[in-house]
Amino acid sequence: MQEITTKELNYLRQKALWVWKETLAIHRRAPETRLASSLSVIEIFVALYYGGGLRFNALNPLDEDRDRCIISKGHGSICMYPILADLGFFSLDELNNVCKTGSFLGGIPDPVIPGYETVNGSLGHGLGVATGIALALKTKKNDRSVFVVTGDGELHEGANWEAIMFASHHKLDNLNLIVDNNSISMLDHTDNIISHSNLVDRLTSFGWSCVEVDGHDIAEVQQEILEQKNTTNGKPKAIIAKTLKGHGVPGLENASLSHIMNPKTELIDQLLENLNDSLLGGR
Amino acid sequence: MNIKPLPMRDVFLEKIWNKMSLDSLIFFVSADFGSPVLDKIRKDFPDRFINVGIAEQNLINITAGLAIEGYKVFAYAIAPFITMRCFEQIRVSLALLSEVRPMNVSLIGVGAGYSYVVSGPTHQCYEDITIMRALPNFQVLSPADHITTSSLFDSCVETNGLKYLRLDAQVQPVLYPLKPPVITDGFHLHEKGEKVCFIATGFMVHTAFKLAEEVNKSGFKVGVIDIFDLTNFSNEKLKEVLEFYSGVVSMEEGFSGRGGLDSMLFEFIAKSKLNLKTLSIGVEPGYSFELGSREELHEKVGIGIQSAFKKIQPFVYAIMNEIME
Numbered sequence: 001m002q003e004i005t006t007k008e009l010n011y012l013r014q015k016a017l018w019v020w021k022e023t024l025a026i027h028r029r030a031p032e033t034r035l036a037s038s039l040s041v042i043e044i045f046v047a048l049y050y051g052g053g054l055r056f057n058a059l060n061p062l063d064e065d066r067d068r069c070i071i072s073k074g075h076g077s078i079c080m081y082p083i084l085a086d087l088g089f090f091s092l093d094e095l096n097n098v099c100k101t102g103s104f105l106g107g108i109p110d111p112v113i114p115g116y117e118t119v120n121g122s123l124g125h126g127l128g129v130a131t132g133i134a135l136a137l138k139t140k141k142n143d144r145s146v147f148v149v150t151g152d153g154e155l156h157e158g159a160n161w162e163a164i165m166f167a168s169h170h171k172l173d174n175l176n177l178i179v180d181n182n183s184i185s186m187l188d189h190t191d192n193i194i195s196h197s198n199l200v201d202r203l204t205s206f207g208w209s210c211v212e213v214d215g216h217d218i219a220e221v222q223q224e225i226l227e228q229k230n231t232t233n234g235k236p237k238a239i240i241a242k243t244l245k246g247h248g249v250p251g252l253e254n255a256s257l258s259h260i261m262n263p264k265t266e267l268i269d270q271l272l273e274n275l276n277d278s279l280l281g282g283r
Numbered sequence: 284m285n286i287k288p289l290p291m292r293d294v295f296l297e298k299i300w301n302k303m304s305l306d307s308l309i310f311f312v313s314a315d316f317g318s319p320v321l322d323k324i325r326k327d328f329p330d331r332f333i334n335v336g337i338a339e340q341n342l343i344n345i346t347a348g349l350a351i352e353g354y355k356v357f358a359y360a361i362a363p364f365i366t367m368r369c370f371e372q373i374r375v376s377l378a379l380l381s382e383v384r385p386m387n388v389s390l391i392g393v394g395a396g397y398s399y400v401v402s403g404p405t406h407q408c409y410e411d412i413t414i415m416r417a418l419p420n421f422q423v424l425s426p427a428d429h430i431t432t433s434s435l436f437d438s439c440v441e442t443n444g445l446k447y448l449r450l451d452a453q454v455q456p457v458l459y460p461l462k463p464p465v466i467t468d469g470f471h472l473h474e475k476g477e478k479v480c481f482i483a484t485g486f487m488v489h490t491a492f493k494l495a496e497e498v499n500k501s502g503f504k505v506g507v508i509d510i511f512d513l514t515n516f517s518n519e520k521l522k523e524v525l526e527f528y529s530g531v532v533s534m535e536e537g538f539s540g541r542g543g544l545d546s547m548l549f550e551f552i553a554k555s556k557l558n559l560k561t562l563s564i565g566v567e568p569g570y571s572f573e574l575g576s577r578e579e580l581h582e583k584v585g586i587g588i589q590s591a592f593k594k595i596q597p598f599v600y601a602i603m604n605e606i607m608e
Contacts, residue, residue: 111383118351119380122371128341129376132348139310139330140352159372162341170333 004219008051012218015086016046020248021275022082022095028268030099032107036246036258037076037151040182043218044149044241048178049083051222053229054147058088061114067144068133070117072126073151073180074108080115081105089114124157126150127177131163134175134236145229147176153185156194161206167236168207176228177208177238180215182245186259199240208236215241286457291432291450292393296320298436299357303328309440310349314342314360316393321359339364343372343390350377350386355440361399362392362408362449366415377445378418389439389446395425395485396536398452400577404570408449412484412535413542415447416514422446423513427488428455431511434463451486453577458488458509469516472524476506478606479599480525483534484510484544487564490581490588491534497592498599505599513547522555530560530602532595536586539565562598564591 004012019042027035048054048069057063071077078098085092090104090113097103104112108121118129130148137144154160167175179199183190190196203210209231213220221241228237245259246252249271252263300323303309311324311332325332331354335342339360346358358365366373377388392411399406415423424439424446426432432450439446464471470482474495483491488509495505506528510516525531531552535544545563552559566584573583581587585594 111380118347118384119375122375125344125372125375128344128372129348129351131341132345132350133352134348135333135345136310136349136352136354139354159340159344162335162338163344166335166338166341166345 004223009219012046012050012222015050016043016218017275018086019046019079019082021272023079024249024268024272026078026081026095026098027262028265029096030107031262032099033078034075034107034259035078035249035263036252036255036261037073037180037182038078039247039249039252040215040243040245041073041076041149041180042079042247043216043221044178044180044243045077045080045083047218047222047225048147048149049087051218051225053222053225055144056087056115058084058115061089064142065144068117068130068137068146070120070126070130070133070146070148071109072120072123072130072148073154074120074123076151076180077109077149080109084113084115123151123154124159127160128163131167131172131175134167134172135170137174138172143174145174145176147178149178149180152179152181152183152190152196152199155179155196155199156185156190164203164206164208171234172236173232173234175236176225177236178225179238179240180243181240182243184245184254184256184258188256203238203240208238209233210238210240212240212242215243216247286430286460288454288457289429290454291426291429292318292391292452293320294429294433295391295436295450296324298433300324300327302440303331306355306440307331308353308355310354310356312342312346312349312356312358314339314358314364316360339368340372343369344376346388347372347376347380347386350388351380351384355387357389357391357439359391359393361406362394362411363406365390365392366408366411366447370414374418378420381420381445385443386445387443389448392447392449394452395449396451396487397577397580398486400580401574403572409537409566410541411447411449412513412537412544413546416547417542420445422515424448424511425484425513426450426511427483427485427509428458430457430459430463431509434466435511438466449485455486456489464509464511466512467517468520469512470508470510470521472506472508474505474507475527476504478503478505478528478602479530479532480506480508480528481532481534482508482510482544482548484513486536487534487586490586490591493588494534494591494595497588498595503599503603510544513544518551518555521551522557525552525555525557525559528559529606530562530598532562532564532598534564534586534591537565538568539563539585541568560598560602562594564594
């Protein structure tokens with residue numbers, strides 16, 4: 001596999017920074033949105049959507065020829081709004097309307113949003129449905145891939161493990177799970193609730209191909225996505241991306257209650273002002 | 284015509300097996316639940332038959348994934364498990380998701396009411412009509428014999444959307460020996476009778492006939508309706524039929540007064556501005572671990588011939604007296 005070039009890496013970093021800024025700006029306008037869990041997953045989504053791993057068609061979001069991307073961590077994917085708008089799934093102007101009457105961009109994303117495939121406000125549903133999609137594609141002899149992005153907290157839901165067992169038994173190597181392992185649920189660190197111990201070992205013992213990456217190292221995430229997508233070894237694949245909830249926001253980052261914390265407006269303004277505009281891409 | 288009664292599920296599975304060879308989009312998913320007929324499907328269509336194991340949540344998730352990719356999915360399990368173990372999966376990834384992603388899904392629940400007689404309350408099912416009819420976008424189907432079951436299968440394959448089909452686990456007498464009921468009507472008037480009509484679903488249609496016989500001994504003749512589509516029946520036709528009566532008795536093998544057939548029917552009567560007295564014959568709410576035959580269990584919970592007749596007799600007499608006065 002080709003290594004990422006400096007140019008590509010800079011492009012991805014600029015996009016990630018732009019998405020981070022836009023996500024903060026959306027949250028400033030719509031404080032009902034969950035910020036912290038949307039900040040931990042930015043590099044994952046940027047790597048997927050801008051890094052060549054995911055095949056999509058913004059003009060025909062349900063194109064049969066697309067890779068399917070199931071965004072299971074519903075609340076924590078507000079950062080997808082700027083990404084989908086930037087890629088042409090809908091107008092950038094819509095970002096001004098998040099949570100407003102008449103908008104299709106809610107506090108929790110729904111599949112009325114072009115680019116969202118399934119319902120994920122309730123956690124722990126995405127992986128199972130993605131597994132069904134992966135089975136359907138295999139049966140149809142459609143060689144597209146299925147990606148599913150979950151948080152680590154939602155892996156407490158038992159239905160995930162039913163799907164994890166099913167996927168390896170049925171050799172669904174077209175199924176690619178990425179866990180945004182920010183290690184914090186709503187009320188505490190998952191280690192203090194029910195520890196996931198070592199997710200890589202757990203998934204490996206369930207028959208998955210599984211690796212761990214630094215979820216904020218966009219090159220590592222992108223390279224691993226491509227690597228796994230191109231591996232057909234009869235095993236479903238998982239990337240456990242170690243991330244920080246509330247990434248980049250002082251006071252929020254890695255705070256055990258970050259899920260329900262809203263940073264002060266002045267702090268958001270200050271963070272946005274201090275960003276180096278030359279690093280920003282997209283707009 | 285003498286038609287041998289058959290197990291509903293075997294008729295259903297046989298038809299699926301037939302149809303799967305003609306329609307490559309039919310997919311069959313089971314939660315470790317089967318019958319000898321199912322073995323044929325497993326053997327002949329290994330790429331479109333999957334046993335997910337004892338895992339109903341995954342059964343529904345896999346079903347949803349297959350369905351949004353265009354498969355016509357039949358998901359198969361014991362009635363209380365396929366409805367209640369995985370209710371939120373059904374709500375989120377079928378009922379809700381179907382608002383934006385078209386699908387053709389049939390959930391087949393075997394073991395309606397008390398049909399798993401000796402297995403006790405975990406396997407018996409008195410709540411499924413209530414909870415499944417609470418979901419928009421779901422059609423709730425409840426046949427009383429294998430002929431109706433067979434016709435409902437055809438409708439399930441041909442019609443897009445979400446259906447819950449509850450089947451009795453035991454062989455039931457044939458109600459439609461000459462020709463199947465009109466599926467789009469959703470109900471069938473068997474006996475017109477006069478003044479009072481019994482409206483029953485599933486197994487209780489057979490009880491309704493027996494109760495009608497008892498009532499008829501007093502010289503009154505009551506009507507009997509089999510309602511097999513509890514959500515999409517023809518409102519106009521049912522209204523037209525019910526206008527003829529003064530009283531209606533609902534009969535179901537589910538909890539009485541808890542949102543099942545009785546609630547559906549009485550609300551329909553109110554909405555239709557029908558001037559009808561009503562009585563609900565259903566399971567007295569509560570759970571029991573007692574063993575007995577289906578008939579014995581029915582007597583204990585108020586839906587057996589004798590226990591139901593005790594409630595029906597004064598209801599019918601009151602209506603008849605009122606009319607004579």
